[in-house]
Amino acid sequence: MKIKTRDFGEISVSPDAIIRFKLPIYGFEQYTDFTLISDPNIGGSIVWLQSVQDPDLCFILVDPKLVSEEYSPKLSDDMEKLLRSKGINETEIWVIAVIPQEFRKSTVNLKSPIMIDMSSKSAAQIILDEDYPIRAPLLPAGKGRD
Amino acid sequence: MLILSRKPGQSFKINDNISITIVDISGDKVKIGIDAPKEMKVLRSELIDTMEQNKIAAVSVTDRQFLEMLAKPKQKP
Numbered sequence A: 001m002k003i004k005t006r007d008f009g010e011i012s013v014s015p016d017a018i019i020r021f022k023l024p025i026y027g028f029e030q031y032t033d034f035t036l037i038s039d040p041n042i043g044g045s046i047v048w049l050q051s052v053q054d055p056d057l058c059f060i061l062v063d064p065k066l067v068s069e070e071y072s073p074k075l076s077d078d079m080e081k082l083l084r085s086k087g088i089n090e091t092e093i094w095v096i097a098v099i100p101q102e103f104r105k106s107t108v109n110l111k112s113p114i115m116i117d118m119s120s121k122s123a124a125q126i127i128l129d130e131d132y133p134i135r136a137p138l139l140p141a142g143k144g145r146d
Numbered sequence B: 001m002l003i004l005s006r007k008p009g010q011s012f013k014i015n016d017n018i019s020i021t022i023v024d025i026s027g028d029k030v031k032i033g034i035d036a037p038k039e040m041k042v043l044r045s046e047l048i049d050t051m052e053q054n055k056i057a058a059v060s061v062t063d064r065q066f067l068e069m070l071a072k073p074k075q076k077p
Helices: A077-083 B045-057 B064-071
Strands: A002-004 A010-012 A019-023 A033-037 A046-051 A058-062 A091-098 A114-117 A122-125 B011-014 B018-026 B029-035
Touching: A019 A077, A046 A091, A046 B064, A058 B045, A077 A114, A077 A122, A091 B045
Parallel strands: A019 A122
Antiparallel strands: A002 A010, A019 A033, A033 A046, A046 A058, A058 A091, A091 A114, A114 A122, B011 B018, B018 B029
């Protein structure tokens, strides 16, 4: 099927590339169907989470390893049941980036990652019990700063 | 801020219709029971914060140069 996107114009998406949110992205409860788009020039550590329902709705997701090597949140048993269909561990963990005009002030939400199970194509935004910052600087101190 | 001391099993009221009970304390976690009218929203503050961040994220600018720089941090000698 063809969908309109915010940053990539019209693209075609196969039905098995549609990701369904079992738990919503907080504040965007009415949007459940998304697809992941990557840009070959940028690589695999940043992806666009594009709504299939609304071309204007799109989030930039960042591989949390870009921000913190030690980041390894655990999926609770309940969440595992919710996301995994066949008990296969194919859960990808992404964090939502907030990129303002002054991009050096960009942050990522490490407290509430987006978990996507690639085998069942189920996803959820999960608020972790662990103490992670909601506004973690995307750029390490010094980098890209004056 | 008003600070109260309560033991597990004890409770207190806000107005006439909200009752808060300390259900259990173990380690660094406190279980709290809230009795309030259905129409009253009870949200964890990190959920509200996450919702706000999501709303800002959805209108973030896409600066490809910035994203490229971010994704390939240490490639140049």
